[in-house]
Amino acid sequence: MFLEHYGAHLLDSTVPYPGVLRTVERLRAAGVCLSIATNKPEAMAVTIGRGLGFAQHFTGVLGGDSLPTHKPDPAIVLALVERAGVPLAQTLLVGDSPVDVATARAAGVAVCAVTWGLTPPAVLLATNPDFAVSQPEQLLGLLA
Secondary structure, rough: OOHHHHHOOOOOOOOOOHHHHHHHHHHHHHOOOEEEEEOHHHHHHHHHHHOOOOOOOEEEOOOOOOOOOOOOOOOOHHHHHHHHHHOHHHHHEEEOOOOHHHHHHHHOEEEEEOOOOOHHHHHOOOOOEEEOOOHHHHHHHHOO
């Protein structure tokens, strides 16, 4: 029942965090390959991406129903990395939850915590991510 209601109202009040769309555009312009790994159902993630103007910037989207496992299992990240053809050593998982940090660790990729999501920053930073940013634009500095 929840998923039916949520699916009918995905974009009613969903908006990107300030600065995120511009940062995504700048990352793509710099040649960064972007993908989405979410536990949200894939079709809903795609609908949200299209509705918010993000979809064209991502080479892959996998959701919680795309594979038999969910984050923090690394399969979703490994599948997207393979699809993108990017080496694990050049992959950075950007996330806003302890589950994202655990997923990156399980996949053997670096992780950057973003502190503007739903998880309180102190809780997120206690997971010891490789990097942490408080503004989307700071992600651009991690390109080097």
